Amino acid sequence: MSKRKRRIADAVIFAVLLLGGLTMLVPFLWMISTSFKEPGSLFDLPIQLWPEKLHWENYQRVLTAVPFARWYFNSLVLALGLTFLNLTSGALAGYAFARFSWKGKDVMFLFSLITLMIPAHVLIIPLFIIMSRLGWIDTYYALVLPGLFDAFAIFLMRQNFISLPRELEEAALIDGATPWQIYWKIALPLAAPALATLGTFTFLGGWNAFLWPLIATNSIEMRPLTVGLAVFNTQFTTEWTVLMAGLSLATIPPIIVFLAAQKYFIRGLTLGSLKG
Amino acid sequence: MKRWTLAVGMLALVLSLGLGMARTTKVVVAGWGGESEIAMYNELLKKFNASHPNIKAEFMHIPAKDYWTKITAMFAAGKAPDLFFTNNINFPALASKGVAAPLEPFIEKDGYDTGIFYQGILNAFKYEGRLMALPRDISNLVVYYNRDMLKEAGLPDPDPSWTWDDFLKYAKALTKEEGGKRTQWGVSFYTYFLFWEPWVWSNGGRWYSPDHSKFMLNNPVSVEGLQFYVDLRWKHHVAPTPAEAADRSAYSLFLGGKTGMIVDGRWRVPSLKKKAKFDWDIVPFPNGKAGSIVDIDGSGWAMSRQSRHKDAAWEVLKFLAGPEGSLAFTKGGLIIPAIGFDPKNPEATNAILKAFFQPPPPRHQQYFLTVNKTAIPTETFERWSEAQNLINKALGPVWEGKESVKSALDKIAPQVQKILDEVQAERKK
Structure with missing residues (x-):
């Protein structure tokens, strides 16, 4: 009886998961199918789930009509640069907030958290003014550096370092390790799951960023993919098939990043659950 | 001796660079549009630059989505483009902030004839009685x-x-x-x-x-x-x-x-x-x-008050909105031109009309133009x-x-x- 019950429960769970998985997958497949459709035929009735003939010309067009490779490179610079800077600054600041004490530490931490509550749109114009005074508009500096510090990264890393057992670090201290050695050789390797999670988030954030890169760049060559591909979306018409071809190519790096980081953060999740 | 020639050489170089810089004025034109439209802009401005050696006009493309956010940020930072594309419906809200320069002084100085444009679309770009933009295109029904x-x-x-x-x-x-x-x-x-x-x-x-x-x-x-x-x-x-x-x-x-x-x-x-x-x-x-x-609504280019090269910007503006620019944008099948037939400029304006009329259907394409005579712009304000x-x-x-x-x-x-x-x-x- 209980075995049968479990089987029914399993079936229900699988059905729910399957449905959830499909809802995630269908837009993705629709994007790929659209990228192979004949230009302008997207809204033809009846709906074509998969085109009868593969129209590679969408890919040809997106690769030749616009500086697609350059945009791709810019997106990589933006997303990887942002990830590197955020992991570095987030881990360093997070470790300091977790392990050291100094006068005004709590106030400083509070202020860094408050910055999370300021909507990004409010910051756009002051940030643009600062960047243009520095002469950085339309350079990689303006694209990447405003994301140097992120309160969320600091917060996430701090929480992670606090949860690590202090004993390990104390043992290292007794052995004569310097604070930097403790951070670099003991604490940071233990924080790998948190770093992988933060890295994935930051990479995706940078890869998908639209508004700031639009504001920070002037020339077509300096744009990341998100802003560049908007050229196919004009006032009256959108070239869906070409746009989707560009987007299909654009989803490759996030998938790679996810696959690479996946084993770390799934481990991080399960570790937590075992403890509880 | 050697050092002396070097010094003279350097001086000459600096002078020529300085003179060269003083001679070419950079004019930035901001606008939205798809990639075919970007190509039209680039080609047109190349032509303009070739015939105006002391002006270097450049197109700055901004995607239609968030176009106004970017324009606003540039104005706030004091780095506005010299000319910017706008439609008449969003325009009064922008003009009320004093960002656009009235065009009358340039029109008067030049003796420029705005009679080539349909009156309705000119009216659409007036703010407090003054003309703030030269129109490119028209949309009507x-x-x-x-x-x-x-x-x-x-x-x-x-x-x-x-x-x-x-x-x-x-x-x-x-x-x-x-x-x-x-x-x-x-x-x-x-x-x-x-x-x-x-x-x-x-x-x-x-x-x-x-x-x-x-x-x-x-x-x-x-x-x-x-x-x-x-x-x-x-x-x-x-x-x-x-x-x-x-x-x-x-x-x-x-x-x-x-x-x-x-x-x-x-x-x-x-x-x-x-x-x-x-x-x-x-x-x-x-x-x-x-x-x-x-309704006769449309879009065109306004000159920003912040521009430091207004005279050069005016030259670019005249070129883009004038018969040559209009012909290029019309040829692409993109727009209804804001320039109608002008008896004073029969040849140039006729070429635009010819480019506009493509093989039917519709058989009565002329109605897209004739309705402009009585059409009025959407009644917008700040x-x-x-x-x-x-x-x-x-x-x-x-x-x-x-x-x-x-x-x-x-x-x-x-x-x-x-x-x-x-x-x-x-x-x-």
Whole structure:
């Protein structure tokens, strides 16, 4: 009886998961199918789930009509640069907030958290003014550096370092390790799951960023993919098939990043659950 | 000796660089557009630069999405482009911030003739009586009709002098009922304001008084015009109700041969040419009490007040908006040119018209141009979008047949009037 019950429960769970998985997958497949459709035929009735003939010309067009490779490179610079800077600054600041004490530490931490509550749109114009005074508009500096510090990264890393057992670090201290050695050789390797999670988030954030890169760049060559591909979306018409071809190519790096980081953060999740 | 020649050489180099820099002035033109439009800009400006060695004009593309955010940020930072593309509907809100430079001083100094542009579109770019932009293109409305459907109903092609009564007669004849269910309608129904303001104007109504001091959309003449439009759907049942349309857009109903007529813009031509499975043509909007008055809206380039090279920017502006620029954008099939036939410039303006007329359908393409003579721009002002939101909201139940135009508009009239009063007070400051 209980075995049968479990089987029914399993079936229900699988059905729910399957449905959830499909809802995630269908837009993705629709994007790929659209990228192979004949230009302008997207809204033809009846709906074509998969085109009868593969129209590679969408890919040809997106690769030749616009500086697609350059945009791709810019997106990589933006997303990887942002990830590197955020992991570095987030881990360093997070470790300091977790392990050291100094006068005004709590106030400083509070202020860094408050910055999370300021909507990004409010910051756009002051940030643009600062960047243009520095002469950085339309350079990689303006694209990447405003994301140097992120309160969320600091917060996430701090929480992670606090949860690590202090004993390990104390043992290292007794052995004569310097604070930097403790951070670099003991604490940071233990924080790998948190770093992988933060890295994935930051990479995706940078890869998908639209508004700031639009504001920070002037020339077509300096744009990341998100802003560049908007050229196919004009006032009256959108070239869906070409746009989707560009987007299909654009989803490759996030998938790679996810696959690479996946084993770390799934481990991080399960570790937590075992403890509880 | 060696050092001396080097010093002279350096001096000469610095001087020549300095002179060279003083000679070429950089002019940045910002605008939105797809990649074919970017190519048109680049090609045009290359031509301009070749004939103007002391000016270097550059196009700065900004995607239409968030175009205004970027423009605002650039103005705030004091780094505005010298010229920027704008439409007339967003323009007053921007102009009220004092970002655009009036063009009259340049027009007078140059003896420039603005007579090549349609008056309606020039009026659309006036702010506080001064011209703030030179127009590039026009959007207006005509009636598209399904000729096969008309023939089947025994109706001749409508004459451009037709009236609202004729329109209703056509719509009724084109509506079909089978077993108590309508299967075909006379006309598609849009609820977006751009598509129905001609019903207000052609009846002699207005939205606001010309100085934007008084709300007039709830005046009897305005209401009568709009009510006529609403009645097409709810009284005469010649336009599909939301339930009947069942998520099909006004245009897809026409394209699918479910409605016989639609009031729509030039942008439908490429799609109809490619996809319509029936013969079709266009005719001007039917005549109401005040004639046939549709909207003439459009876009063009304004000069920013921050520009440090206004004289050079004016040269670029004249070139882009003038016959040469207009011809390039028209050739691409992109626009209805803002330049009409000008007897003073017969050759140049004729070339633009020739580029505009592409093989039929529609057979009567000239109507896209002739309607401009009586058309007027959408009545916008500094806080137009706030007032428009109120009006849109109030008309919601009207589109669903639950309220009359009069009662819906009377309800919000005090709120709209308050915005207008505040605008007046703000202007006097």
